[in-house]
Amino acid sequence: MAFWIIQTLNGLSFSMMLFLVAAGFSLVFGLMKIINIAHGSFYLLSAYIGLTILRMTDNFLLATIIGSIVAAVVGIFMQSLFLRRFHMKELQQVLLTFGFVFIIGDACLWIWGGAPFSLPKPSLFKGSILIGSVVFPSYRLLVILVGVIIAVGLWIFQEKTKYGAIVRAGVDDEEMLRGSGINIQMVFAGVFGLGALLAGIGGIIGGPFVGVSPGVDMSMLLLALVVVVIGGIGSLKGAFVGSLFVGLVDNFGKALFPELSMFTLFAPMAIILGIRPEGIFGKMGE
Amino acid sequence: MKPAELIKGKFLLILLVVVVIMLLPSLVSNYYVGLAIQIFIMAIFAMSLDLLVGHTGLPSLGHAAYFGIAAYGAGFLYLAGMKNLWLAVFIGMGLGGLTAALFGLLALRALGAYFMLITLALSQVLWGIAFKWRSLTGGDDGLPGIGRPEMGMGIDLRSDPSFYYLTLAIFVLVFIALFILVNSPLGCALRGIRESESRMKALGYSVWLYKYLAFVFAGIFAGISGVLWVSYSGFVCPTYLGIDNSAKPLMMLILGGSGSLFGPSIGAGIIVLLENIVSGLTVRWSLILGIVYVVAIMFFSEGISSIIKRGH
Numbered sequence: 001m002a003f004w005i006i007q008t009l010n011g012l013s014f015s016m017m018l019f020l021v022a023a024g025f026s027l028v029f030g031l032m033k034i035i036n037i038a039h040g041s042f043y044l045l046s047a048y049i050g051l052t053i054l055r056m057t058d059n060f061l062l063a064t065i066i067g068s069i070v071a072a073v074v075g076i077f078m079q080s081l082f083l084r085r086f087h088m089k090e091l092q093q094v095l096l097t098f099g100f101v102f103i104i105g106d107a108c109l110w111i112w113g114g115a116p117f118s119l120p121k122p123s124l125f126k127g128s129i130l131i132g133s134v135v136f137p138s139y140r141l142l143v144i145l146v147g148v149i150i151a152v153g154l155w156i157f158q159e160k161t162k163y164g165a166i167v168r169a170g171v172d173d174e175e176m177l178r179g180s181g182i183n184i185q186m187v188f189a190g191v192f193g194l195g196a197l198l199a200g201i202g203g204i205i206g207g208p209f210v211g212v213s214p215g216v217d218m219s220m221l222l223l224a225l226v227v228v229v230i231g232g233i234g235s236l237k238g239a240f241v242g243s244l245f246v247g248l249v250d251n252f253g254k255a256l257f258p259e260l261s262m263f264t265l266f267a268p269m270a271i272i273l274g275i276r277p278e279g280i281f282g283k284m285g286e
Numbered sequence: 287m288k289p290a291e292l293i294k295g296k297f298l299l300i301l302l303v304v305v306v307i308m309l310l311p312s313l314v315s316n317y318y319v320g321l322a323i324q325i326f327i328m329a330i331f332a333m334s335l336d337l338l339v340g341h342t343g344l345p346s347l348g349h350a351a352y353f354g355i356a357a358y359g360a361g362f363l364y365l366a367g368m369k370n371l372w373l374a375v376f377i378g379m380g381l382g383g384l385t386a387a388l389f390g391l392l393a394l395r396a397l398g399a400y401f402m403l404i405t406l407a408l409s410q411v412l413w414g415i416a417f418k419w420r421s422l423t424g425g426d427d428g429l430p431g432i433g434r435p436e437m438g439m440g441i442d443l444r445s446d447p448s449f450y451y452l453t454l455a456i457f458v459l460v461f462i463a464l465f466i467l468v469n470s471p472l473g474c475a476l477r478g479i480r481e482s483e484s485r486m487k488a489l490g491y492s493v494w495l496y497k498y499l500a501f502v503f504a505g506i507f508a509g510i511s512g513v514l515w516v517s518y519s520g521f522v523c524p525t526y527l528g529i530d531n532s533a534k535p536l537m538m539l540i541l542g543g544s545g546s547l548f549g550p551s552i553g554a555g556i557i558v559l560l561e562n563i564v565s566g567l568t569v570r571w572s573l574i575l576g577i578v579y580v581v582a583i584m585f586f587s588e589g590i591s592s593i594i595k596r597g598h
Contacts, residue, residue: 033399035347035406037529082580090399091345092587095540095579098533102576110570218529222410229407233400266414269407273392277404 002134007255008248013140015247016147017210020202021220022227023154023239024195030171030234031191033090034083038097039199039224040217041104042071046200047212048112051119060122060204068200074104075196080189101217109214119207143205150201151240158236167191171234226269232282242279307454311447319446325551325558326457327514332538332550333464334507339536340545341468342500343480347402347532348409351389352382352505354527355412356512361429361522371435371452374513382509383502385412390501394494409532416524428523435517453514460507465547467503476500480545537579540587 025039046067053063078100086092125139158164169177170187178184199220203212210216223246231242245268253264272279311319331353338344356378363374393404416423423429434444441448467473475496478486487493516522525531534557535550542553560578565571 029399029403035399035402037533082584085584086587089587090402091339091536091540092583094345094347094402095533095537096583098529098537099576099579099583102572102579104576106570106573106576110573221529222414225403225407225410229403233403266411270411273404273407277392277395277400 003255005131005134006136007251009136009140009144011248011251012244013143013147013209013247014251015243016144016151017202017206018223018227018247019147019151019240019243020198020205022224022231022243023151023236024198025221025224026228026231026233026235026239027167027191028195029228031167031174032083032188033088034093034097034192035090036097036195037094037221038078038100038104038217039195040220040222041101042075042196042199043203043206043220044108044212044217045074045104045203046071047119047203047207047216048108050204050207051112051117051212054120058120058123063119064201064204067204068197071200071203072193072197076189076193079192080185083192084185084188105214105217114214116211116213117207118209118211119204121208139208143209146205150198151236154236163190226265229269229279230272232279235279235282238279238282311450316446319450321558321562323446323450323453323518324562325555326453327511327518328535328538328558329551329554330457330460330514331508331511332535332542332554333460334504334511335535336539336544336550337464337468337476337500337504337507339539340549341473341480342476342497344497344500345398345402345536346393346405346504347529347536348389348393348405348407349504349508349535350527350529350531351405351409351412352386352508353512353515353531354409354416354522354524355385356382356509357516357522357526358416358423358429360435360513360516361432364432364435364516365429369433369435371437371513371517374435374517375456375510378509378513379506380509382512383506386502386505386508387498389505390498394497394501406529406532409527410529413524413527413529416527423522423524426524428521428525430521432516432520432522434520449518453518456510456514460510461551464507472496472499537582541582 021039021043024042025036028034028036028039049070050063050067053066054060057063078097082096083093086096121139122142125137125142127138128135129138129141130136156164158168166177166182166187170182170184174184177187202220227239227242227246229242230245231238231240246265249264249268257264306313307322310322331349334352335346335349338346338349359377359381360374363377368374389405389408393401393408396404417425419425434449437452441452468476475486475491478489478491479493479496483493486496512526515526535554538553538557539550540553541556542551543549561571561575564574564578568574
């Protein structure tokens, strides 16, 4: 029993971290049809910056704020100075973000070196707590809580606010939105920045248990890809359900059938691609 | 210049290029012969992708799948002691074509950015298998020590100049095959689909079938490049199936100009030379390469060949 509880909670905390990364990837694609290969680079950059701030101040909240804001600023910079010029030219956009993967990845390697690090946990959540008869690290519970809070916040933003309505309108019919006098460039830059911010938060939150090292940018991109293919791209609900699925399946797969761990991640994605290429909650437009 | 002089000048230039290519191994050292081999192999890879991107308007972000699966196929074959190059090329074409035939069924249901996403996801499935199935593929370490194959006819492929002429011959054959293909009624139909799918449908063309054929042909030709790459380098690893190797030929098409005769080869030349020169100059080559990519797309995304054309 204890095994199941611990593995479920581990899986859920991994899911919530994944959700932060995948939600941004999905939002950006949904609105701008950009496959942002550099999405994992925001995770990488933010985690490294968080590491430096934690070494200087030991303040986890400050590290989260600064790390994710730097990621957001870099994202807005990428969108407004580069991607903007190639609106609806998928090929150029993908290759631009590909260039940024090299730039950000190598700059981080230059500054922080090639050794893997894991971020120290915030001091309040270093211990474990007792749930029934199971001892569980309290930090993992914090991650689940933060993930759920951000998911609810994003849902409220998207469904209940004017800005959320603008973004939804842009996903459905960008030309009409332009026609109704909305400055679409601001919306694009804002959503791109939000996506980078979320990935940045993911980088810090995941830092203590996923860690940060060169290459983690591409593995995060790959996980986000699996999540959005399963859940359906462009949909917040899809990113949430997809993250839950991938986080839990990956965790139980590794624990129960370590030698089959390749299938636990890729087989569901291949099956979904075969039977429902738009994903569980996705819509497939042009 | 008068038109007649222009044609004469162009003819002389082409003649010069052909002579240099034919005599290359006796003009330069083996290092540069190696670079030329890489350029020709990558040019085949880029041309195969151009069938989709330039001629049919399908921006695939998973073309490494066919290169990689053919490379692994050839690698396994060679390691099993069957070192016949022609058999490997044949199997590589089959593997590339079959994989494309399967992936095409799934990917061709989508368009534009969704098509890119699905082709990327499918190629990543293969990457995942190659990466994690250590007992078969060696995982991250790949399959080293494969060694050059044999091709019979008394030619020893272990010498780089011989391998160069082999690659050149296969490049010319692929070039001619693709030239015939894109100028056939099939090629015209593909360009029609690129320009307007709905009109082609209205004209009674089975658009899906034509796209599917282009997809499978692209996989077959990419398979040839994968087999040649393993035969040359003697090594396979999951990177061959990775996103880098899917983005690289796209970069070649963007730089060289897609949908054109020599564009993909020019792009392949630029990228291979750039990678080798920059990585020889500095340890920060990855940073420099990224900057070059970004700058190149910002300023030359119509293709170098289109700039040359504009100059005339």
